[in-house]
Amino acid sequence: MLGTAAGALGLQVPESAAAAAEAAGPVGDRDWKRLAEALSPGATLYRPHGSVYQSLALPFNHRYAGIRPAGIVACATTRDVSAAVRWAREAGLPAVPRTGLGHNYAGYSTTTGLLLNMARMKSIVSTPMPGGARSRVYGPMKVVHDAGTLTVGAGVTNGDLHPLLEDHGMFVPTGRCPSVGVAGLVLGGGIGFSDKMFGLTCDRLVSTTVVLADGRAVKADKDSHPDLFWACRGGAGNNFGVNTSFTFQYEQFEGTVGFYQLRWNLDSVLPVVAAAQHIAQDTAGDRRFHLRLGIGTSGMTRTQIHANANVNAIGQFYGTVQELRAILDPLLKIGTAEERARNSASVRQVTPGEASVLLSATTPIDRFATKSAILDSSTLLTDQQVSAAAERLLDWPGSNNEDGAGFAMFALGGEINQVPPNATAFVHRNDLFVFAAETSWADYDLSSVADANLHWLKQFYADIFPDKSPEHAYQNFPDPTLKNWRQAYYGTNYPRLVNVKRKYDPTGFFNYPQAIDASRAQTARLPIR
Numbered sequence: 001m002l003g004t005a006a007g008a009l010g011l012q013v014p015e016s017a018a019a020a021a022e023a024a025g026p027v028g029d030r031d032w033k034r035l036a037e038a039l040s041p042g043a044t045l046y047r048p049h050g051s052v053y054q055s056l057a058l059p060f061n062h063r064y065a066g067i068r069p070a071g072i073v074a075c076a077t078t079r080d081v082s083a084a085v086r087w088a089r090e091a092g093l094p095a096v097p098r099t100g101l102g103h104n105y106a107g108y109s110t111t112t113g114l115l116l117n118m119a120r121m122k123s124i125v126s127t128p129m130p131g132g133a134r135s136r137v138y139g140p141m142k143v144v145h146d147a148g149t150l151t152v153g154a155g156v157t158n159g160d161l162h163p164l165l166e167d168h169g170m171f172v173p174t175g176r177c178p179s180v181g182v183a184g185l186v187l188g189g190g191i192g193f194s195d196k197m198f199g200l201t202c203d204r205l206v207s208t209t210v211v212l213a214d215g216r217a218v219k220a221d222k223d224s225h226p227d228l229f230w231a232c233r234g235g236a237g238n239n240f241g242v243n244t245s246f247t248f249q250y251e252q253f254e255g256t257v258g259f260y261q262l263r264w265n266l267d268s269v270l271p272v273v274a275a276a277q278h279i280a281q282d283t284a285g286d287r288r289f290h291l292r293l294g295i296g297t298s299g300m301t302r303t304q305i306h307a308n309a310n311v312n313a314i315g316q317f318y319g320t321v322q323e324l325r326a327i328l329d330p331l332l333k334i335g336t337a338e339e340r341a342r343n344s345a346s347v348r349q350v351t352p353g354e355a356s357v358l359l360s361a362t363t364p365i366d367r368f369a370t371k372s373a374i375l376d377s378s379t380l381l382t383d384q385q386v387s388a389a390a391e392r393l394l395d396w397p398g399s400n401n402e403d404g405a406g407f408a409m410f411a412l413g414g415e416i417n418q419v420p421p422n423a424t425a426f427v428h429r430n431d432l433f434v435f436a437a438e439t440s441w442a443d444y445d446l447s448s449v450a451d452a453n454l455h456w457l458k459q460f461y462a463d464i465f466p467d468k469s470p471e472h473a474y475q476n477f478p479d480p481t482l483k484n485w486r487q488a489y490y491g492t493n494y495p496r497l498v499n500v501k502r503k504y505d506p507t508g509f510f511n512y513p514q515a516i517d518a519s520r521a522q523t524a525r526l527p528i529r
Contacts, residue, residue, distance in 0.1 A: 027091045032071060038083040042076030042120065056117050059098075060179070062443055063367040064107030069096075069115035076120045078209060078217050078244040085242065086215035088114045089509060096512075097242045099181025100157055103363060105370050106478040108238065108512045109184075116242060118183065121153035122160065126170060126250070133252075138288060139319035140349060144252035149206055151247040154183045158360075166353030169253040173198045177363045186246055187237040188476030189426040191434055193290045193316050193359045196414025202233035202426055203419060204248040210241040213509035217244070231500040234426025236475045236489070239497075239516045240504045258317035258324035259350045259358055262343040264335045266309040269295060269390045270383050275330040276313055277380045280411045280432055287414030288318040289327055293433075297393055298404025305396055308404070315411075316355050321347060364403035368440040369454055371461045371479050374472035375409070375433040381464070388463040397452035399441035405456070407464070410434040427472070427491040434474045437461050478514055485514050 036045040046053040048068060056072050058065055070093060073084045081097075088095035093113035100119040102109035128148040135144045150172055152161070159178030164170040173194040175185050182201070190201025198204065207221035210228060220229040231240055264272055276293045283289040297309040313331060317324040325332070325347055332344055350358065375381070381389075389407060396405045412431050421429040428434075437460055439453045458481075461469075473482060475489035486494045494516075501508075501516040508518050 027070065027093065031087075031091055035071070035073070035084065035087045038087065039073065039075075039080050040077050043080040044074045046072040046074065057115070059102040059104070059107060059110050060363070060365075061103070061105060061107060061368060063369070064110045067107065067110035067112060069111050070113055072115045072117055074117045074120055075244075078211060081116060081118075081211045081242050081244050082215045082217055084114060084116055085211055085213065085509075089213070089215070094509070094511065095242070097154070097183075097238060099154055099183045101179050101181075103177070103180050103184060104478065105368070106480040106514070108478065108514070118154040118181070118244070121155040121244060123151070123153040123245075124156060124160065124164070125151045126164075127151070139255075139258075139323065141253065141255035141257055141318050141352075143318075144254075146249050147252035148250055149247050150250045151245055152182055154181070154242075154244045154246075156182050158182065158185070162353070162356055165253070165356055166351075169352070171198075171251045171253055171352065172204055172248045173201055175201070176360050178360055179362060182246065183243055184237050185476065186248075187232060187235065187243065189234045189428075189474070190476070191410050191412075191474075193292070193355075195416055196290055196411070197287045197318055198251060199415040199419070200234075200426060201248075202424055203415070204250075205229075205233055206247045206249055208232050208243050208247070209245045210243050212241045213505045213507065227500050228504055231425050231497055233424035234475070234490075234493075235497050235500070235516065236478075238510050238512060240500060241510065253352045256349045256351055257355050258319060258321050258347065259355050260313070260315060260317075260324065260328060260343075260347045261358070262313040262328075262331055262346060264311050264339050264343075266295065266297075266311055266390055266393070268335050268339075269311045270386055271334050272311045272313070272331065273381060273386045274383065275334065276409075277432075279327060279330065280413070281377060281380075283327060283411075284413035284417070284432060289315070289324075289411075290317070291315040291411040292408060293411070294406055294408040295389065295393055296404055296406025296408075297396055298402055300398045300400060305398055306394055309390075309393055314359065316359060321349050364401065364438065364440040366401050366440065366443045367445075367450065368401075368403070368438060369457055370436055370438040370477050371457060371482075372437070372474045372477035373435040373465070373470040374428045374431045374474060375435050375470060376431045379470050380432065385464050385466075388466070389460065392456070392460045392463045395456070396439070397449065397456050399439075399445050399449050399453060401440040401442045401445070403440040405439040405453070405460075407435060407437040407460075410436075421491070422493060422496075425490065425493050425497060427493045428474070431472070434477075435470075436474070436477050437464065480513060482514075489514075 095114045096111035097116045098109040158174045175192045186201040295311045299305045421427045439457045473488040497516045501518045
């Protein structure tokens with residue numbers, strides 16, 4: 001989602017890789033030539049020169065633009081990945097995978113070693129299930145559940161899957177940002193606007209191909225390497241190997257869904273957040289209803305920041321508009337006459353393809369930072385917390401980034417909470433919201449603006465949770481300042497993840513500041529601005 005000046009950004013190489021590099025000595029041109037010769041005709045090695053290298057080296061969050069890889073392999077096949085991993089080990093360099101733009105919030109898809117760009121691995125293959133699939137009608141929507149499987153390469157993004165939904169009615173629950181890679185999404189869990197109905201992205205995973213630290217490629221599923229398969233469903237990327245393909249169960253859609261997009265002036269923040277949280281609790285078991293609630297603002301001046309401050313809600317519903325209006329009724333009664341009329345008009349029936357477009361949003365551009373939490377029924381926001389958040393929002397220091405700042409709350413429940421916490425590595429199974437506080441600034445903003453935004457985010461989060469931060473956080477919204485990340489991201493599943501790490505990557509070749517650690521030792525932190 002969100003970014004600082006590259007010159008002030010400290011560079012970090014995982015300890016094990018740094019030690020290996022020191023022992024191996026510098027990597028010469030002959031070594032790089034050997035790597036290039038080991039690749040398939042569809043792959044390319046890029047060194048630090050030329051426009052292609054520059055574009056591939058730049059991560060989506062420009063906050064980490066100063067971390068430059070020694071080389072980039074644009075991989076075309078699983079064998080390319082295997083060859084690159086083996087070469088990197090021998091050369092004493094870390095190897096880090098990146099799906100396309102590299103959206104990792106904390107910059108963990110950057111490296112000073114070998115960057116494996118997976119964007120060319122774009123294959124999408126569907127296999128319909130020959131009979132036996134069950135269908136069900138939800139109001140004006142007919143769903144054929146588990147209609148078949150979809151195998152995608154590691155370079156496929158959410159946006160690449162959209163035409164399947166629009167043109168063929170085929171659907172896998174994914175995130176709302178079109179440019180986010182499916183690989184990173186599924187490995188950390190995968191929330192979206194259909195997760196209550198069909199489960200998290202990781203819950204739809206049937207199998208995955210993984211290149212291990214020794215260069216071997218293995219297929220992990222419930223029967224083969226089941227422990228690795230378990231870890232790949234929520235254990236986060238770049239921990240156990242490089243995933244090169246994923247096979248998901250897909251649904252077949254026919255009909256329409258309910259859609260809504262509501263917005264109010266910040267003056268209504270208390271009744272809106274209270275009503276939305278009550279609705280989320282009341283519908284926690286209703287898999288058909290999906291909700292994202294948020295507050296936000298943008299601008300450079302005090303006047304702009306106050307004028308743009310708002311509270312909003314967006315989502316979809318697998319049922320009739322009449323049923324959806326009944327659920328939303330407490331929210332539709334809030335606000336000015338103009339707001340009530342606009343919000344009521346936004347509730348309508350659309351095709352699933354149209355809903356996908358209407359619900360999509362790009363994670364913040366340029367530079368951003370975020371802090372997350374997982375909220376359950378005992379940690380929902382009180383009026384006092386919401387008031388503190390609104391007050392601090394109006395005190396945002398501003399920036400030239402139109403994405404601005406605020407918080408978002410993504411409702412959980414439904415099928416997500418039907419899965420036991422230990423059934424997959426994703427442990428957050430008895431909760432109501434994924435909460436994310438964020439701030440953003442532009443590439444050309446002064447360093448003082450970056451400093452002010454980061455200080456504001458810390459205060460914003462502390463004002464909302466003044467006594468004690470929630471116990472858990474979302475691993476796909478990594479926060480490099482989070483001290484208790486092991487417990488926060490993985491809870492009681494962390495010891496089991498350590499065991500998987502020890503089995504498949506005992507030397508810790510795949511490493512970063514918040515990586516699963518085979519030795520349980522503290523890893524170095526990435527100095528950030």
